[in-house]
Amino acid sequence: MSEPNESDVKKTLKKHLKGATASTIESIAKRLGILPSERLLLTTDIGITLATASLRAAIEFLKAAPEVSRFIDSSDLRVWGEVGRRLCGTSADAACDFFQASKPTLEEIPENMRSAVLKLISKQAALSANTAFECFKEAPDIIARIGRPETAMTVLNTCLELARHSVKHSYDLFTTAPSVLNTLKSEIGNTGDDLISRVLALTSAFAFKSGGTAAEFFAELPVLARKSTSLKEGSIEKLLNNTESYLDRSGGVALQYFKAASRVLSIAGEDAFDRWTALAHLVALQGNAASYHFMKASPQIVADLAARGGKSKRGQLVSAVLEIVEAIGKLNSLAAIECFKASPIALTSASVGQFREWALRGIDVSTDVRKTQAYYALESKGSQEALFRIEGGLTLDSVAQTLRMYVEGLTGRSLAIAPLASIPDESKLSDGKTIYLPSVVAEFEGEADNFRLFKVLAAHAAGQIEFETYAINSAGARAALAEVKAAFPKRQPPSEAASSSSEEASKKQRRKRKIDEGIGFGSVLPHFPNPDLATRLFTTIENGRVDYLLRAAYRGIRRDLDFVRLRLLERRPDIDMMVAEMIPMELLFQIALCGGATESARRAFPTTVSQLERIMSEQIFHERADIGDSLIATRRVYDLFVEGPRDRDDSSNESSEANEKSDSSGDEAEGADPSSEQSQETAKQSEVHDDPFSFWSSGVSQEVTPDTEELSEMHGGESVEQDLDKNDRAFYYDEWDRELGDYRTRWCRIIERQNTRGSRGFVELVRSRYSGVISSIRYQFQLLRPENLRRIRGEIDGEDYDLQAVIDYALDMRSTGLIDDRLYTRKLRRERDVTVSFLLDMSSSTARTISRQPNKPYTQPGQRIIDIEKEGLVLMSEALEAVGDSYSMQGFTSEGRRNVKFFIIKDFGESYSSDVERRIGGITYQNNTRLGAAIRHAADRLSKQQARTKLLIILSDGRPYDHDYGDSRYAREDTRMALRHARLDGITPFCITIDRESEDQLRDMYGEVGYTIIDDVLSLPERLPGIYSRLTT
Known part of the structure; x- marks a missing residue:
């Protein structure tokens, strides 16, 4: 076969580069003519392949190929062309830019590393062409900054292995390598070369065995390096060896x-x-x-x-x-x-x-x-x-009288002293007559030092009264309220926009009335987008104001205040070792109560510290500061933490984000969520314990509504407890964790409340639609009545006429015309042997529509599952009223483990009244299905009833689910354990569901108790009384 000449090349190009001008083909042919025949054929073949994706990219490739061929061999030339082809899939312009930039970029990369760089970006381009191009452009600079060729080659090989698992993590590791390695060198010194080789080898092991965690491990190295000078020789090597064993x-x-x-x-x-x-x-x-x-x-x-x-x-x-x-x-x-x-x-x-x-x-x-x-x-x-x-420790009982006299001598006020545990649940923070202190103080080994802390706590509590922390309708509070309202105009969260329930409306109305009663800090904080965060900020700032004013007004107490301040300073954690979510609050705490930020905090976050100091100086640290200044300072600090400066490098933030993403993926995802919540809860506890003055504000958070839409990082992303309405009751229950083989104690919070009232029209419509069925059901259930009955006279409705009442009716009609229409008698049990509780699934999945005629959606539109369940409750109510059994009806939904809503529709002992009918009418679908917690609460309520037979009937459309309820197996196991414990408490659970498709899973979940699957959902109302009858006879 003869070697191709320029004429052959032109013919080939003209044939395949359709649309290219003759001058372009002429120019390309001349450029390619300098290549050896083998390289020429390879280049032409790659160019023709590229032309099928983009003519422009193919032309740029052919133009650049002769020059690029000087720097790479044939195999790498093919890799180079493949990267361009993948870029074409994203953008032809990106591919053209890549080919144009290739010659100067490859020229700057050391010869022995060009192949490694091309292989890396080729692997990256398979999933993210843009990332690959960025990596390619930055490669010369990164390699130059790394310095040692051996080290740079190790980094490239590690990134190549990592790219097989995660393009983002490979790019992150490559781009951060110079700064990480330079930090290691500067902190460890010349003796650190062996250690650098060791950590690079361990990083490679991470990449090979676990993928993306390699980049996260690598990003953590500077934190350790900064502390290396204070560590014993060999400690870091021991740490690395242990880490490798865990791999x-x-x-x-x-x-x-x-x-x-x-x-x-x-x-x-x-x-x-x-x-x-x-x-x-x-x-x-x-x-x-x-x-x-x-x-x-x-x-x-x-x-x-x-x-x-x-x-x-x-x-x-x-x-x-x-x-x-x-x-x-x-x-x-x-x-x-x-x-x-x-x-x-x-x-x-x-x-x-x-x-x-x-x-x-x-x-x-x-x-x-x-x-x-x-x-x-x-x-x-x-x-x-x-x-x-x-x-x-030192108990409050032993020093209460002394402290009372001390406070009276200090402030000239006669104040009572009581332990924190005696604060009523729903009380205001202070009535201005009593200060609340811990029952015991054991901060120090010596009793004298513990007493000094008691004195400072008592002085602070008295100072909050003297300096009007609890002032109502002060000019400062009014001004602060106006400023906060202007800064944070009222907006409706998406969750509320999606629901126009009267419950939410009444909740807002109650809060509005509460705010209008008097303006204090408790009525300003709810106007922040995140009231819970605002409360935490305000607590620290207000304690700083009181501390400053105590020092200014009572010089004699300064020594004790300085003693506690010194103790707080000694206890400050290393700012570099803190979790990111706690750093802003820590900085504020240092400035407000510790006399200023520590040196390490100033070095790490100079801009934030400077701005916080300016806010505190302008608003708090002067003798005219009042509660309004604290609230305005809270607004300014809140703004700073929302829009505040980033003192750290962007790479740190990216690394942090990558850590969070990786925590929920891959082999480490087994327990990421629970552990995250656990650590965040620990952080929350730590924050409170580090601040001995924070106990006074514990009641504030109950009056505000947490909102996780903004600054969720300040809370650590935890499932936030929603605030309670006035008549709500909260209960806590364990939850079974199948992986741990144990209960998570007090893991779920049940919020018990009466269901929202709707219209009686729904119940009346059901009675009209099922009038014949109701008559039949009432008759059948009357036959179930035991013989142990007593006759009740003078009833509006009943089984028989009351003869004496009929005679009186006739006489009154003839004489006065004032008649009494209670003409019937009823028979009721003297002792109720059966008590039943109905638990209704109100999750969003019950919004599905069921129809016997799905092909006629307009003429026969069908019914929602929730409405079918409601019809069943109406028919059961009629049946149970006929037989006389005690019963209750509840519904439930959930929004995470801390917010399991439990709605009372009809309670035990409550008559079947028009109010109950309105609550039935108000039932609607809502959120998720945390079934285990709902069963535990329903069983707990049922277990308190006096009856020989106790039934718990659960109406659900399928399997349990909640966004933090683990996988489906976790939810099923928890539900199964809840049902098992209900049986041990003498309760007979029975589950009615419609999910035939998951029968195996339902059998696993409900197999130890009775259950039935109703294929024809529309028949549920008529079948429900029959099921109940079989369970009780």
Whole structure:
């Protein structure tokens, strides 16, 4: 075969580059003529292939190919062309730009790395062509900044392996490599070359075994490097070795171990690190989910413990606690884990010695998992009593009289002193006559120091009264209200826009009336988009105002105030080790109550610190500051935290976002959500315990509505508890976690309230439509009545005439004309043997329409499932009124575990009145189906009824679901456990559903109790009384 000449090339190009001008083809042919024949054929072949996607891109490729061929071999030339072809799929312009930029870019890349770069961007281009192009353009600069060729090649190979799993993570690692490696070099010094090689090898292992976690691991290295100078030699190598051992379990667990362990090491030292690692290995025996949860929560727990010990003793305190936990772990691993998680909370009321005694007692409490968990979480009364019975600390009872005299001498006011536990649930924060203090203070080893803290707390509480924290209708509060309203105009959240329920309207109206009663801080805070966050900000700012005014007004107390301030400063956590969500509140706390931000905080966040100091100086730190200034300062700080400056590099933010995304994907996703909530709850507790003055504001959050639309990062993204209406009642229930094989204690909150009233028209329509069926049902159910009946005379409706009443009726008609139409008698049971509770699924899935004539949607439109269920309730009410059984009707829906709504439609002992009929009419579909919690609450209410037979009938359209209810298996297992416990309480559950398609799953969920599947949903109203009859006879 002869070699192609220029004429052959022109013919080939003219044939395949249709649309190209003759001059363009002439120019390209001349350029290609300098190439060897083999390279020429390859280039022409690639160009022809590109022309099928984009003529412009093909022309640019052919123009650039002769020059680019000087820098790469034939195999890489094909890779280069393939990248351009993939770019064409996104944008022909991008492909043209890529080919035009290729020659100068490749020229700057070292020769031995060009192939690696092209392979990397080719792998990236398969999923994201634009990312690949950006990576290519930045490659020369990144490689130059890395410096050492060996290191740069290792980074490229790692990124190539990572690109097989995640294009974004490979790009993130490549672009951040220079800054990360330079940080390692600058912090560790010349002796760090071996360590850099080690971390690069471990990063490669992450990429090979776990994909995207490699980039997250790599981004964490600077945090450790900054603390390396204070660590013992060999500590980091030990940390890396342990991390690598966890890789065999799971990339997510290994990453979480590294994050947690590096913080433990830097905060508390090597001894605490070794003890914590031993505990982590113990937890790992329980599986990846438990290990992941434990490691994610650990940094905050250790930070809390270190803060309690102060800078000089932080390592000692953490080691002492871990030593206690280690001793417990030899006897009971679960108890050890729970003890460690509870240690920061327990140590707020006990010394280390007292904590040791309390912790060791917990082992003997019970072998039951739930009781052990409740003990160490301080959720059980017995656990709290065990902790407080241990001698130590200073009790309020012993110093209350002294404190009362102290406050009276300080302020000239006679104020009562009471423990926090005595505050009524629905009380205002203060009546101006009583100050509330903790029952015991055990912050210090010495009684004298604990008494000084009591004095400061009492002075602060009295200062809130003296300096009018609770002032109503003050000029400052009115001005603040106007400013906040102007800054945050009322807007309707999407969830409300989608629902026009009268319940929400009445809720807003009640809040409006409450605000109009008097303007104080409690009526200003609800106007913020996120009232819960505003309350937290206001609490810190107002305490700062009171502290400043106390110092100005009473010089004699300054020494005690300085003593507590010094203690707070000693307990400040390292700002670099804190979770991002807590940093803004920590900065505000330091400036408001600690005399200013720490040096490390100023270095890390100079702009934010400067702006916070300016706000506090202008609004709070002057003797004329009043409650209005605190509220306005709250508005300004709120704005700062919403729109505030970013002192950190963007790369840090991106890394943080990547961490969050990775936490919910891949092999680490087993327990990401629960662990996240757990750590956020711990963070929340830490924030409260770090601030000894925050207890006074605990009632505020009950009066405002959390809104997660803005600043959700300030709350850690937790499932927020919605506020309660005036007559609502809250109940907490455990939830079964199948992965842990245990209950999550007090995991779900039930909000019990009366159902919204609708129209009686629905019930009247059902009675009219089913009049014949109702008559038949009433007759059949009357036959079920037991013999043990008594006759009730003078009824409006009944089974027989009351002869005496009929005679009186006739006489009155003839004489006065004033008649009484109660002419009947009824027979009722003296003792009710059967009590039944109906639990109605009100989830959004019940909005589906069912029709017997789906092909005639206009003439016979069908009915929604929720309306069919309502019809069933009406017919059952008629039947049960006839037989005389006690019954209740409830509906439920859910919006996460903290907001399971439980609607009372008819309660036990309540007559079937027009009010109940309106509540039936007001039933409508709402949100999700957290069935386990609803069953537990319904069973708890039913168990309190006196009857030999107790039935719980559940009407649902299918399987349980909620957005934080785990997978479908988790929800089914929780529901099954709820039904099982109902049976153990002497209740007979029975489930009626319409989901025939999931019969196997329904059998798994309801198999231990009775259930039925109704294929013809429209027959539910007529079949329901028959089902009930069979259950009770």
